[in-house]
Every structure is written in C-alpha cells, then in structure tokens.
Amino acid sequence: MGVRPRRALLATTLLGSLVVVSACGGGTADSASGDVTLIVKTFSQFGYDELYREYEASHPGIKIKEENIGKLGDYTPKLQQWLATGKGAGDVVAIEEGILSQFMAKPDQFVNLLDHGAKDVSANFLPWKWQQASTSDGSKVIGLGTDVGAQGMCYRKDLFEAAGLPTDREEVGELWPTWDKYLETGKTFKSKKPDVGFYDSTGSVYLNMLMQSGDHTYYDATNKLVIDSNAAVRTTWNKSVEMVKAGLSAGIEQWSPQWNAGFKNGTFATIPCPSWMLGTIEKQAGPENKGKWDVTRVPGDGAVRGGSFLAVPTQSTHQKEAAELAKFLTSAKGQTAAFKAKNNFPSSPQAIDDPVVQDFKNPYFNDAPVGRIFGESVKALKPVYLGPDNNAIGDRVGNALLAVEQGKLQPDEAWAKAVDDAKRLAK
C-alpha cells in the first residue's frame, strides 16, 4: 500500500469527474428511388394525417413524413437548434405564435414564401394572421397561418351536476359573462365540492385572461420588456391571485402526467380550452368519458391563445415542393380538414365561414357546436403582440403563480420574483 494506489485513486477521481457536454443532431434522408420525401416537423397535434395521404395520392413521387414532439416546450429548443446548426429541421416546420417573433428576428433562416406564390393565397388568411409572419416592410413572408387559438371553456357536466350548477352549455355560459362571475361560480362550486379543483392550475386561467387584456403583454411592439409597466399584466396577476386565495385551483401543472390523468379522473371541473386543446382532452379523458366533458363560451371577450404557422427552412433541399405542401396544408380546405380532425380552429376566413366548420358538432363533447362557439370567439378577437422571449417569461410567471398556490411565497414577493426573473432572462 504505497503511494501508487492513492495516485491511481486520485487519477480516477479526476478522470471520472470530467463533464462532457454533447449535443445530438439529426438529418434528413431521401429515398433512393427518386421520390422526394418531405419531412414535416410538428408539436402537439396538427391533425394532418388524412391531408398527407391525400397530397401523396395527388402528387406522385412525393412522400410525407411527419416528426412530432409532444410538448411545445420540448419542441422549441430543438427547432432553434436545427435552424441554428443548419441541420435537422426537415422541409416544413410548425412555429407557434409565442415563439414566432424570435424566428422573425432571423428571417434568413426561412424561405420567402412570396417567391413561391404565397401572394396569391394571402386572402386565405385573416389579415392580422398574415401580417404576423411578414416582415415589417412586407417584402418577406416566412410562415403561413394554420390555426388560431380560439378560446372556449371546457367543463365536466357530471361535476357541475353534483355541485348543483346548471349543465346545459348555454346556461353554463351565462354563469360567467366576466372573469369575476367565473370566480363567483367557482366559489359556489367549491362550497359544494371542496375536494375537486374548479380549474386545473392558476397559470392556465392567468394566460387566458392575459391574452384578453390588450394588444401586447410582456413586450411592447418595439420588443422592449414592459412586464412591470404594462398595467394589464399586473391586473391579470392580481385577479389570478384572488382565485388562488379562493382555493379554486387543483394545483396541477399543465402538461404534467397528473394533468393528463386529471381529465380522466375529474380532478378539476373546468379548464380554459383553446380550440386546439379539445384534441388533447379527448385523447387524455379517453372514450369511457365521452359526453362528460362539454364546451361553452369563455368568460370575457373572446381572444386568441396559441395558434401556429408553417414555414419552410432555407436548409430544406426541396424548398419548392415544401412550399407547395405548406400552401396546401394551410389552404382553406386544409384548415377545414385539420379542424374536423383535431378542432384546430381555422385562420382562414373562408374556412371559418364554411358551413362545414360553422355547423360542425363535436360528438365527444355532447355534440357541442364547437364551430359556432369558437367562431364567435374568433370574431371578437384582437391580435396580441408577443415578444421574443414571451414563452420563456410565461414559464417564469407560471412558476411564480405556482409558488403562491403552494403557499411558498406571498403574492407580492412572487410578483417581484417573476419580474426579476423576466428582466434577468431578457437582459
């Protein structure tokens, strides 16, 4: 037992403690037969499966492969990585509105769709939706709108009945013309059903209220951080804290396993549901709960939350074919099909007015006339400008609200922390 074993040990310590940072990338591959394979990158549910088949049938030689990542939070950093490294983004990418402005800051990463005849289809989109993905001088369009996050409020009929509340969707909608009335309804509900949350998490209600509160949120139109000077944000925060204090929250974070299970188990009675969330609810609650969930109007004036675009990255080796596919998927016909598949509400006025959409009833939600409910919400909506780090700041504000829910921070401390975190992030 001389010096050697010790040295060896010390060496082991040093070698073993090396921290290796590695990143992985992906690539696209074409089949050898001369066919063109277009890779479409999406998150959550876009409802394009049938459209792909139709497009493949009408365009011989084109194969479409969708690569999906479930959570937007996981998809965003991947997309940034693919674009920055010039590899892995495929041919068509989905961009959610909350992350759009950071990509608009680097328009060279995307093909100008005006070069591929996008001008001819501009009337297919609500004007503000078209504008969102255009550069300020209008010389470049990087994305075509898919859906808009028209808002509704989903609720569990069986839980409402047990709490002695009305269950008919018209009557339920009349319970909450405003968020204050929603809060009151929640208090009534909790007095009858103390063990069930009135909504899933305060962050979810907060976000919907925030998107109704003005034309911008954390950033102004010049991308200046205004989280602490925009009174609308603070007002929304205060209203959310009121709801926390009333004990309405089930305290279940969105996109967590408990949240997924909550749809099935009925651990919360309502959830603000943008149109694209209906697909998630149906999938998580499962066929055995068909008819238990229903959907009605959202409190306050309609507003938009979420909604996406399709873009073609410059790294695509089949830009022309990809742009054609993006135009097809975002056409009024494509949007109508996606709406029927997953209730992603169209951003195309033609599709919105299409009787197929207007009269569409969702069988899973007691034949709720979702086309009409969301259509009314969309008519009332005003576009909201979201700045570069919008979603990342939203994550931090959500954490602060959660800390209030958990009783770990006083509301004022939590607000100060959220503002501080946002400033450090955007520095």
Add this chain to the structure above:
Amino acid sequence: MVTDLRPSPATSTAAAGSTPPRQPRSGWRDRISRVEVRWSPYLFIAPFFVIFAVFGLFPLIYTAWVSLHDWDITGAGAFVGFDNYVALFGDPDFWNSVFNTLGMLVLATVPQLLMALVLASLLNQKLRGVTFLRMGVLLPIVTSVAAVGIVFSQIFDRDAGMVNGLLGLVNVDAVDWRADKWSSWTAIATMVNWRWTGYNALIYLAAMQAIPKDLYEAATVDGAGKVRQFWSITVPNIRPAIVFTVIMSTIAGMQLFTEPLIFGQGGFAISGGSLRQFQTVSMYMFEKAFRDFDYGYGSAVAWMIFLLITVLGVVNFLITRRSR
C-alpha cells in the same frame, strides 16, 4: 531460440577474430524486440487514451474555450474573458442549484453507503440461496433510470401517491412533495438510494470476501461480538472499497440530472420546481445551454461542476486517507 539469438559469452569468445555473419541481423532483430518490449504496452493502452482525448479531454478544453465567450446558438460571439464566471458567482440560481445538489448528495450518499454496508455483511453470512440474493440486490441497477423516475414520481405524488396514502393511515397530512426543499430532496434521494444501494453492497461484499477468516476466528477467541468484529475488522479491511464507493457516489451525485428532471412537472420541468427547490447544477447547466442557448454561460456552469467535483473528490480522498 535464446541461445541462438544471444550466443553465450563462451561461443562469442570462441568465434573471436572474425565478425559472426549473423551479428547484424540479430542486432536488428534485437532492436525491434527491444522497441517492442518498451513500447507495446503503450500501444495496448493507446485506444483508451485516444478515445479519452477525443471524447474526454477535447470537449473539456473546448468547453473551457466556449465559456470564455459570449457564445449563443449561432456560434462564437465576442471573447469576454471571465465575464461568464463573474456573472455566475453573482447568480443566485446557480448557488441555489449547488446547494440543492450538495443537499441531495448527502441525503443520497450517506444512508445509501451505510445500508450497503449492512446489506453486504448480511450477504456475507452463510445463507440459503445466497447467489440468488446476491443477484437480487443488483436488480434495481438494471432498471432504466427513466422508469425509476416515473414510478417514484407517482409514489411521491401529492394527490394519489402511495406515500401520502400510507401517511394518511397514521393521520399525517398529505405532503406536497414538490413544494419544499426537504420533501423533494427526500423523494429524489430515495430514487437514487433504491437504485444504487445493491450495487455498492456487492462491491463491499467482494472486498469482505478477501478478508482472512482467521482474523474473525482470533477475534471470536478474544471474545469480540459480531458488532465489534464488524467495526474493528470488516470496515477497516474494506476501506479501499469504501473510498472507491464514496468517490464514485460523489461524482454521480454531483451530476444528478434525470431523476429530478422527471420528478419535475409540466413544460418547464427543467427549472426543478416553482422556486427551483430541486434544480441540480446539471439541470441548471442544461437550462442555460440548451433552453436559453447561452452556451458560454452553460459552459461556465459545466466547468464549475468539474471544479466542484474535483475539490470534493480530493477532500473525500484526504479525509478517508486520514482516518486510517
């Protein structure tokens, strides 16, 4: 063969006068063989060092280089010297993550190694089906860490978790495991302990089997009980194994990542709780580098992890060496 190549002095002397014709060839062979003897060991271990240089040393040095830059996803920006480190030292989220990591390290390593010691001494007895039992303690290590994370996250769930259910039986209020530092650390340390105790126990067991039996016999004759024998014979004799496990557990503990990440929830799980209650320093590095894409800052965090592990390793080493 040997005599053929290296003629004995006697034959050399006998052949003195004329240069033996084989001499140059044998000198050449001789040199080859000397080179071979001298260098072939290095050649044999070279693959490790080549791979280590490419995948270990190079990233390490490159990370240091990146950490001195304002480096984002689009590539190298300006050289900023030690600015990233200066910012890091004033970053409360970084120190919070270091504190969390050390806390979980203690909670995960100390009970784990103590349990492993006890388990090993039990497995060292004459038992029925001892091979089966010895293999059995290794089973947790075969389980994928993600599966462990998912299952234990459910066990420690606030609303429907088994632990809260059991606590409810004895009238203890349900614990919101993710809301506090102590509770989230306990849950995560439990995952680590469950997975690694058996592995460490087997290392101890191997060391214990090398202890001469007569030591125990002599101790028994002298009247030492089982417990006394354990602390006075077993533990001192397996000290090198203990040093090894302490150091390896420390290294693994400082890099704790998957368990707390899976224990976290929602789209922003990398923050490790609403107030970063259980965000480890590796999670913080990941958040900075791969979510905020501040590669320079993330690399600085990575280097701090390296330095911290090195310091801890040396401290561990010195302490365990002293307590001889």
